[in-house]
Amino acid sequence: MSGLYRNALAWLDERFGAGSVEEFLRHKVIPIHRHSIWYYFGGMTLFLFIVQVLTGILLLLYYRPTPNDAFESVQYMMTQVRFGWLIRSVHSWSANLMIFTAFVHMFSVYFLKAYRKPRELTWVSGMLLLFIVMGFGFSGYLLPWNTLAFFATKVGTEMAGSVPLVGKWMLIFLRGGEEVTGATLTRFFGFHVAVLPGLATTLLAIHLMLVQQLGMSTPPAVEKAIAEGSEPRRIMPFFPNFLLRDMIGWYAALGALGALAAIFPWELGAKADPFAAAPAGIRPEWYFLFMFQTLKYLPSKVLFIDGELLGIFGFSAAALVWVAVPFLDRRIGFSRATRFFTGAGVFVIGYMMVFSWLALR
Amino acid sequence: MKTAAATLLVMMCVLGSARADSRKDSCVNCHSALEDARLLKPAQLFDGDIHHQAGLTCADCHGGNPNDDSMDAMSPAKGFRGVPKKSAVPDFCARCHSNATYMHPFNTKMRIDQLSEYLTSVHGKRLKQGDSKVAVCTDCHGVHNILAVSDTRAPVYPSNVAGTCGHCHADAAYMKEYKIPTDQVAHYQKSVHAEMLAGGDTSAPTCTTCHGNHGATPPGVKSVASVCGTCHVFFAQLFEKSPHQAAFAKMGLPGCVQCHSNHEIVRPSDSWVGTGPNSICSTCHTAGDAGLRSAQGIAHNLGRLDLAIAQADTVLDTAERAGMEVSSAKLELASANEALIKARVNVHTFLDTEVQKVTDPGLETAKKADQAGVAALQELNFRRKGLGVALITILVAIAGLYLKIRQIESKEQA
Numbered sequence: 191m192s193g194l195y196r197n198a199l200a201w202l203d204e205r206f207g208a209g210s211v212e213e214f215l216r217h218k219v220i221p222i223h224r225h226s227i228w229y230y231f232g233g234m235t236l237f238l239f240i241v242q243v244l245t246g247i248l249l250l251l252y253y254r255p256t257p258n259d260a261f262e263s264v265q266y267m268m269t270q271v272r273f274g275w276l277i278r279s280v281h282s283w284s285a286n287l288m289i290f291t292a293f294v295h296m297f298s299v300y301f302l303k304a305y306r307k308p309r310e311l312t313w314v315s316g317m318l319l320l321f322i323v324m325g326f327g328f329s330g331y332l333l334p335w336n337t338l339a340f341f342a343t344k345v346g347t348e349m350a351g352s353v354p355l356v357g358k359w360m361l362i363f364l365r366g367g368e369e370v371t372g373a374t375l376t377r378f379f380g381f382h383v384a385v386l387p388g389l390a391t392t393l394l395a396i397h398l399m400l401v402q403q404l405g406m407s408t409p410p411a412v413e414k415a416i417a418e419g420s421e422p423r424r425i426m427p428f429f430p431n432f433l434l435r436d437m438i439g440w441y442a443a444l445g446a447l448g449a450l451a452a453i454f455p456w457e458l459g460a461k462a463d464p465f466a467a468a469p470a471g472i473r474p475e476w477y478f479l480f481m482f483q484t485l486k487y488l489p490s491k492v493l494f495i496d497g498e499l500l501g502i503f504g505f506s507a508a509a510l511v512w513v514a515v516p517f518l519d520r521r522i523g524f525s526r527a528t529r530f531f532t533g534a535g536v537f538v539i540g541y542m543m544v545f546s547w548l549a550l551r
Numbered sequence: 552m553k554t555a556a557a558t559l560l561v562m563m564c565v566l567g568s569a570r571a572d573s574r575k576d577s578c579v580n581c582h583s584a585l586e587d588a589r590l591l592k593p594a595q596l597f598d599g600d601i602h603h604q605a606g607l608t609c610a611d612c613h614g615g616n617p618n619d620d621s622m623d624a625m626s627p628a629k630g631f632r633g634v635p636k637k638s639a640v641p642d643f644c645a646r647c648h649s650n651a652t653y654m655h656p657f658n659t660k661m662r663i664d665q666l667s668e669y670l671t672s673v674h675g676k677r678l679k680q681g682d683s684k685v686a687v688c689t690d691c692h693g694v695h696n697i698l699a700v701s702d703t704r705a706p707v708y709p710s711n712v713a714g715t716c717g718h719c720h721a722d723a724a725y726m727k728e729y730k731i732p733t734d735q736v737a738h739y740q741k742s743v744h745a746e747m748l749a750g751g752d753t754s755a756p757t758c759t760t761c762h763g764n765h766g767a768t769p770p771g772v773k774s775v776a777s778v779c780g781t782c783h784v785f786f787a788q789l790f791e792k793s794p795h796q797a798a799f800a801k802m803g804l805p806g807c808v809q810c811h812s813n814h815e816i817v818r819p820s821d822s823w824v825g826t827g828p829n830s831i832c833s834t835c836h837t838a839g840d841a842g843l844r845s846a847q848g849i850a851h852n853l854g855r856l857d858l859a860i861a862q863a864d865t866v867l868d869t870a871e872r873a874g875m876e877v878s879s880a881k882l883e884l885a886s887a888n889e890a891l892i893k894a895r896v897n898v899h900t901f902l903d904t905e906v907q908k909v910t911d912p913g914l915e916t917a918k919k920a921d922q923a924g925v926a927a928l929q930e931l932n933f934r935r936k937g938l939g940v941a942l943i944t945i946l947v948a949i950a951g952l953y954l955k956i957r958q959i960e961s962k963e964q965a
Contacts, residue, residue, distance in 0.1 A: 265876065265878070265879070268876040269876050269877075269879065275876070275934075276934075430955075430959060431956065431959060431960065434952050434955060434956050434959075435952075435956065437952055438949050438952050438953065441945050441948050441949050441952070442945075442949065444945060445941070445942050445945040445946075448938055448941050448942070448945075449938060449942065452934045452935060452937070452938040453874070453938075454874055455874040455875070455876070457874075458876055458878070460878075
């Protein structure tokens with residue numbers, strides 16, 4: 191077996207230098223310390239993204255993106271296609287778990303200051319990936335063409351429409367017209383299966399390349415302890431030690447996805463009826479809840495500015511600041527954490543949790 | 552010059568209308584100051600009366616001169632008609648309400664045949680015979696505080712009608728001399744019609760729906776089916792063609808009320824058909840006759856379909872609660888339910904063959920829905936077993952990985 195592996199590697203090495211990949215993997219190491227657990231969430235998010243791609247391709251075999259057929263095609267998959275229910279439920283659950291692990295990964299990087307020089311671009315590419323993942327969630331939510339999705343999309347696109355100057359244009363661009371119609375469904379389908387995957391794959395390649403290029407970051411506090419000699423510098427080979435540990439997590443995630451899909455199959459709801467009244471208690475997916483609740487609390491006018499508009503600008507500005515954190519938090523030095531940014535991170539998590547909970551009440 | 556003349560004209564119109572609004576009404580002025588409650592009350596009540604809101608005054612009904620502050624205002628010479636006798640009330644109201652020319656400016660759609668209808672009613676006929684205890688306009692509509700029929704406070708608003716009729720008809724002492732029952736309202740209150748009305752459905756029948764309002768008359772034996780058939784059209788049509796129609800006519804039995812009662816029309820049950828303890832059929836039919844055999848057939852078919860639907864419903868509910876997608880099967884079951892409703896209508900043919908024509912396809916549909924539910928539960932079972940196998944496989948793989956890591960790291964340490 192070992193001989194066959196070596197022969198195959200030699201064959202590949204002659205043609206495109208595969209040996210350098212093996213060499214890279216052999217020398218790639220992962221720091222070991224009390225915060226090492228957070229390193230696994232990046233890989234977990236990547237694994238769930240791969241699950242999304244695979245199940246998404248399978249769903250494409252039956253899904254028909256028209257208002258007349260979308261709901262029925264998903265219903266057909268759920269009831270008539272062998273394991274169709276499993277593929278659709280895994281796709282839906284995996285999407286939510288992926289967004290959750292992406293958030294955990296982002297906050298762990300934030301609190302461990304892994305964005306500091308020279309990893310600024312790794313952070314920026316990661317943040318852009320997070321926005322794209324949320325875009326996947328928003329566009330995918332409409333595709334089953336059920337009542338909740340229809341009205342949530344209506345509300346979501348209306349928010350985009352309230353932006354001054356370009357709002358109207360954005361609304362028409364997203365909806366493919368004045369209202370949420372079949373044209374919106376076609377566009378969202380296009381975004382979901384072509385535009386966003388293209389962007390995500392490119393950004394993912396850049397993100398992973400930067401991670402490999404720059405290696406894993408060691409938290410400033412651990413670096414300080416090592417420098418002071420109170421803690422030894424410990425490392426673990428990426429291949430196979432870390433990868434095998436990663437795989438344990440992936441298997442666990444796969445088991446969790448299977449269990450969720452079998453015990454709580456993703457609901458289909460009722461087919462969207464554009465002429466029906468919006469159902470009571472309509473709200474977006476959980477990861478948009480904190481923004482949704484904030485906009486609800488804002489008064490219609492704050493001084494002379496429209497309340498909703500102020501909220502949208504506020505969140506946009508906060509997102510920009512968040513993306514730019516590596517360029518703002520420059521006083522970290524070698525091992526000193528800036529309390530302000532850590533405090534801001536705690537505030538953001540608390541804000542998101544409290545406002546999401548308020549929206550769910 | 553023209554502008555000044557136009558302005559003057561507009562001002563005169565405005566001032567003129569202001570004067571009309573605040574025109575003198577000595578009737579209200581004097582009666583409002585009286586201490587005798589009998590004379591004071593009309594002046595107090597009239598403010599909320601629909602006639603007052605339409606711009607009418609006391610003098611429009613009672614005559615007299617409202618511009619005169621003296622007692623001469625109530626002089627017959629000035630057209631004062633005073634308070635009409637009860638027997639004169641219908642004509643008193645009809646002076647305006649039967650006059651199309653007078654009424655149309657107020658409401659072009661308002662009927663003007665109330666008096667002529669009233670005169671055909673039992674109330675009207677008895678009034679003409681000198682019975683002053685019967686209801687006249689004011690007994691139902693009120694006096695001086697008359698409200699529009701569409702006003703929920705009006706005594707003739709659909710949900711208040713039974714109480715208004717019951718004011719006399721449920722008063723045993725008042726009705727004693729007429730020798731008619733006084734329990735109609737009590738019975739009606741238990742009916743499905745009253746239940747619907749109480750639930751806010753103002754189109755549900757109340758006393759006047761069947762008996763008429765101004766021409767109130769009890770429906771005779773022959774006209775019962777026509778009265779019920781006004782709303783229950785299909786039932787009446789089937790009954791007309793049924794063997795019961797001729798038999799009932801021959802025996803002098805009323806149609807619908809023979810089985811459904813008249814005032815206490817409760818929600819019908821399938822157990823009324825057949826030979827069971829609640830059977831209405833067996834009150835007339837005897838064992839072995841063709842009618843009872845047909846009734847048994849009807850009951851059998853209804854029972855079979857009802858049971859099949861209930862079974863399918865239970866299975867589908869269980870599957871749905873477990874998260875299975877069974878909406879198509881539920882839709883199919885809804886059409887089986889429609890078949891049951893149609894079959895219950897067809898009961899009024901009193902022929903088991905006619906009922907079976909509807910229940911058989913319904914049974915087929917219910918069976919398909921049930922099979923879909925059973926298949927969904929089997930699928931659920933398969934999923935759970937599959938999940939168990941998958942989880943065990945995953946756990947074994949995780950254990951294998953763990954052991955492999957330990958093996959690699961123990962070698963590295965060595």
